[in-house]
Amino acid sequence: MIFTTVSNEPLTGQIWRMRLTGEQVEVRAGQFVEIQLPSFFLRRPISICDAESKDGRTMLTLIYKVVGGGTRELTAFGYGDELDLLVPLGNGYELERSGSEVMLIGGGVGVPPLYLLAKHLRAKGKKVSVFHGFNTASEVFYEREFKELGCKVTVATADGTKGEKGFVTDAIKAVYKDNVKAPYYYACGPVAMLRAVKSQLGPDGEMSMEERMGCGFGVCMGCSIETRSGARRVCKDGPVFKAKELIL
Amino acid sequence: MNMMSVILSGVELANPVIPASGTFGFGEEMSGWYDLNCLGAISFKGTTREARYGNPLPRIAECGNYGMINAVGLQNPGIEEVLKNQLPRLRELYKGVIIANVSGFSVEDYRYVCGLLDSEERVSLIEVNVSCPNVHNGGMAFGTTAEAAAEVTRAVRAVTKKPVYMKLSPNVTDIVPIACACADAGADGLCLINTVLGMRIDIRRRMPVIANRYGGYSGKGIFPISLRMVNQVARGLLQAGYEQVPIIGCGGVETAEDVIEMMMAGASAVEVGAANLRNPMVCKEIIERLPEVMRELGIAELREIVGACA
C-alpha cells in the first residue's frame, strides 16, 4: 500500500516522528507496519503509534529511533514523498482481557504502540496508569500526549535526570509499594525490561516482542521464538503475547 | 495450452512462475495478499520427518539492497502434520500444482517422507532438497558430492512414482557431475539453485549477525550465479545425452525479464524466493507482466525459449 508522508521530524535527539496518509485501514493497538526502503532489501518493522481515519483515509503516526542505515534513510522522507507499506501486520493487544484499571509499561521506543492502546483503553473508560522508562531526560518523549489522553504518567530515567531514578520497575515499586496488587498490564520494550516486569508483576499481562524479520507476515519463519505453547512467529502470532506464554 | 504454459515431466503449469520453498509458508498467509490460483505451482516449506523448531535467533541478516541471509534451519511441523493440516488447507485455497519440498538428515529420512507423499494425491511433484547436512557423515551436505546426491535420489526414486526433482546446492566446485549423477539415479528433473553460503558480521559488536554464524544468501544478488549454474547444467545434461531432464531455475529472480532470462538459460519453470519477502505481490506482478514482455520480445509461446542459450 502506498502512503504519502505528511511530516517527519525529530522529537528528541535520535527519536523521530513520521506521519503518513493512505487508504483507510483498520488498526488495532500493538500492530505494526513494514516499510520498504530504496537502499535495503528487507522492509523495516515499526509499530503503529497512532491511526486516525476520516473520509476513507487513514493517518498513521510512527515513532522511530535512528539506529542504523534503514532508519537513517527514513529520516530523508519529507512532505509528499511516497512509501510502500505493508499495513496492518501482527495481532495487537487484547483490550477485553483487562479490567477497569490497567497499567501500561514502556521502555524507550517501546512507548509508541502504547499510545494507540492508551487511546483505545481510555475510550472504553478504563483508568490507565502509564510507566515509562528512558535512559536520560533528553530522551523522554510523549509524556504530555499520554497525559492529554487522561492517563496518569510516571517516568523513570536510568540516570535520575527526570522522574524516578532507575528502571521502570523502580517507578512501579514507588507507586504500588509492595503490598498492593497491580492491575492487568500491557508492556513493550527491551527484553531485559520485559523480564524485570514479569518477575515483578507476575504473568497477568501482555507483552510485545521484537525480532529481526524476513517477511513480517508469517511465511519465512525468520522470527520464530520458543514459547510455553511451542514455536510462535513474532510477526504473525505476535508481536503481542500473553506474558505467561513467554520464556524471557 | 496457453502461451505461458509449461510442462514439467508431464505436469502442466499454467505459467512458469512458482514461489520457492521457504518463502511462501504453506500458502495460507499468502492468500491474504492475492488469489493464489494465478500461480504456475507452489513449492511449500521444506518438510522433514519430525517437527523442527530450527536454529536459534537471529536467523536473518540483510545484504544491502541485493538480498538476505537466512539460517532458519528448516522449521516445519513435520510430514504427518503437513499431510493432515497444511496440505488440505492449501488445497482449499489453491487448485493448481503443488510441489512438496522435502528435507532430511539421513537417507532414511528422505525415503520415509517421500514414501508418505507418494500416496498423497494433492502433491504433483516432489522436490528433494539435498542441501541439508547428513548426520551420518559428519554433517556434510548430501548435495556436495555426486555419490551422496545419487544415493538420496535412488532411495527416493524407489518409493515414489511421482516426478522427483532434486534441488541442488550451489556450494560445490562443479555442479554438472552432481546433476548428471542425479539424472543417472533416476531423477525426473532438477531444481537449482538453493542458497549460497554466506555471512555478515555486526562490526559494532564484532559478532556474526546470524546466531548460526553462516547462512544461505539469496535474493537478486545471486541471479548471475543461479543463471550461470542453470546454464552449465542445461549444457552439461545435453552433452551427456540427457534430453528429457527439465530444470526449475531458482535464485534471485525478481522480474518477468528475469524469468525469461532464466528460461533462456535452460529452465523450464522458474521459482521466486526471497523477493516474496520484500514484496508479497511479486509473483502475481511477474505473471501479469509476462505477456507484455513476451510481446516486446516477439515470443509467441514461452515453452519455445527454454534453453535458447543452452
Ligand SMILES: Cc1cc2nc3c(=O)[nH]c(=O)nc-3n(C[C@H](O)[C@H](O)[C@H](O)COP(=O)(O)OP(=O)(O)OC[C@H]3O[C@@H](n4cnc5c(N)ncnc54)[C@H](O)[C@@H]3O)c2cc1C
Ligand atoms: C514488531 C516490531 C516493531 C517495532 N517498532 C519499532 C518502533 O515503533 N520504533 C522503533 O524505533 N523501532 C521499532 N522496531 C525496531 C526497528 O524495526 C529497528 O530498529 C529497525 O529495523 C532498524 O533498522 P536499521 O536499518 O536502522 O538498523 P540496522 O541495524 O542497520 O538493521 C539491519 C537489519 O536488522 C534489523 N533490525 C535491527 N534492529 C532491530 C530490532 N531492534 N528489531 C528488529 N529488527 C531489527 C533491521 O530490520 C534490518 O533488517 C520494531 C521492531 C519490530 C520487530
Ligand SMILES: Cc1cc2nc3c(=O)[nH]c(=O)nc-3n(C[C@H](O)[C@H](O)[C@H](O)COP(=O)(O)O)c2cc1C
Ligand atoms: C527464508 C528462506 C527459507 C528457505 N527455506 C527453504 C526450504 O525449506 N527448502 C528449500 O529447498 N529451500 C529453501 N530456501 C531456498 C529457496 O527456496 C531458494 O532456493 C533460494 O532462496 C534462492 O532463490 P531466491 O534468490 O529467489 O531466494 C529458503 C530460502 C529463504 C530465503
Ligand code: FES
Ligand atoms: S518475519 Fe517471516 S515469519 Fe516472521
